[in-house]
Amino acid sequence: MTTTPNPAPNDDFAHPGPHRQEGTPVTHDATHQPAAESSATTAAAVGDEPTQRIPRALIAALDTPPTAVDNSVDSGEQKSSTEPPAVSVWTTAQSSPAAQRKNKYTPESTAHPAKMLPEVVRHAVTHYTKPGDLVLDPMCGIGTTLVEAVRLGRRAVGVEYEPHWVDVANANLDLAREQGVGGEEGIDARVFHGDARQLVTLLPPEYVGQAALVVTSPPYGPSTHGQVSVAPGAGVQKYHHLYGNTLDRGNLANIGHHRLLAGFTRILAALRTFLKPGGHIAITIRPWREHAELIDLPSQILACGRAAGLIPVERNVALLARAAETDLVARGSFFQRDFIRKQREAGLPLHLIAHEDVLVFRTALHRSAGSTAAGTSSGDVVDLGQYRSARSAGVARDGAGERGRAA
Numbered sequence: 001m002t003t004t005p006n007p008a009p010n011d012d013f014a015h016p017g018p019h020r021q022e023g024t025p026v027t028h029d030a031t032h033q034p035a036a037e038s039s040a041t042t043a044a045a046v047g048d049e050p051t052q053r054i055p056r057a058l059i060a061a062l063d064t065p066p067t068a069v070d071n072s073v074d075s076g077e078q079k080s081s082t083e084p085p086a087v088s089v090w091t092t093a094q095s096s097p098a099a100q101r102k103n104k105y106t107p108e109s110t111a112h113p114a115k116m117l118p119e120v121v122r123h124a125v126t127h128y129t130k131p132g133d134l135v136l137d138p139m140c141g142i143g144t145t146l147v148e149a150v151r152l153g154r155r156a157v158g159v160e161y162e163p164h165w166v167d168v169a170n171a172n173l174d175l176a177r178e179q180g181v182g183g184e185e186g187i188d189a190r191v192f193h194g195d196a197r198q199l200v201t202l203l204p205p206e207y208v209g210q211a212a213l214v215v216t217s218p219p220y221g222p223s224t225h226g227q228v229s230v231a232p233g234a235g236v237q238k239y240h241h242l243y244g245n246t247l248d249r250g251n252l253a254n255i256g257h258h259r260l261l262a263g264f265t266r267i268l269a270a271l272r273t274f275l276k277p278g279g280h281i282a283i284t285i286r287p288w289r290e291h292a293e294l295i296d297l298p299s300q301i302l303a304c305g306r307a308a309g310l311i312p313v314e315r316n317v318a319l320l321a322r323a324a325e326t327d328l329v330a331r332g333s334f335f336q337r338d339f340i341r342k343q344r345e346a347g348l349p350l351h352l353i354a355h356e357d358v359l360v361f362r363t364a365l366h367r368s369a370g371s372t373a374a375g376t377s378s379g380d381v382v383d384l385g386q387y388r389s390a391r392s393a394g395v396a397r398d399g400a401g402e403r404g405r406a407a
Helices: 039-044 056-063 097-101 107-111 118-128 144-151 163-178 196-202 257-271 297-307 334-345 384-398
Strands: 134-137 155-160 189-193 211-216 227-231 235-239 275-285 288-290 293-295 311-319 321-323 328-330 355-362
Touching (some): 097 118, 118 144, 118 275, 118 355, 134 144, 144 155, 144 163, 144 189, 144 211, 155 163, 155 196, 163 189, 196 257, 257 297, 297 355
Parallel strands (some): 134 155, 134 211, 155 189
Antiparallel strands (some): 275 355, 288 293, 311 355, 321 328
16 A cells, blocks of 8 residues: 655644653764663653654664564564565544544543544454553553553553643543442542653553553654634634644654654553563554655654664554445545645645554563563663652752652
């Protein structure tokens, strides 16, 4: 399936990206594997630090078959280098986004500029977990991952950067409770307010090593989200198309592309602390065009996952168009259609986007001392008790408070 991506994820199909935290620098050498950074340093470092680019050589290396990583058990599972990577097509847009959300989300949810399709989450949760498992989203937005997980009988926990969306996510979970989801025992779901770069200290120790699945997405770069209205004499007016305060440089939606990659790599590395051995991470993402140049974000996120010590296992296609009997019926938003029309008038033959990538990683099946993955040792999975003690001592000395609160 080949479609020409447009650069503007829309209100229906853009990804949840309210956790746009500014990242810790990721330093890579163009001729060597990325150096492992200690977990305590990674999790504790904050502030507006200089960031080095992820080199082209690392991204180009993605064209070669993956090598055995992590430990001897996993190494024996590697496929022959002649076999193509596993690809599956998820038919996740047979009904419209509005129909997928009907009666499950509060009206306030509509205002979020980038919402994940509920069917994408449902497919991932159904495929990679069983009832009772814990599902995590470190950038949960309106809580789509959490809502769909609990409605499928799973436990859920999320982190959200913007306080308003923390409230909306909790309201959507409350709506599920009011509708009887979970029965008499209720649902086990929580939303924490804070910076996902600080995930190791933000989430309670009870979640360490417990998550069977993470479903999330990084923010896009220069994207057009939101909704439109037409006023007489005023033309088309956009609204609900921005992430919080555009001056907030701690928000990954408001910073440069390479800092976004560095921040997301840091979040992926922190997730290893909370995933079970063999737990999966499903990341929904698509390319976009910037000044007519294709930004291959899926391949860059694949590099980020490897740099974070995760094992790539699948690269899937989640349809953003209905699969009819003989063709695909596109569900492009106003923004997509308007952009495509203008690009074609300018001589660039683009098409409405019909799918997004779903990258699936997993953690090692067994944790063993001295094992490595993409230059990151298994020791980088943090001992939370020791880390909290060390950090508390530092806070006492510096008089600095820990960021984040449970909502």
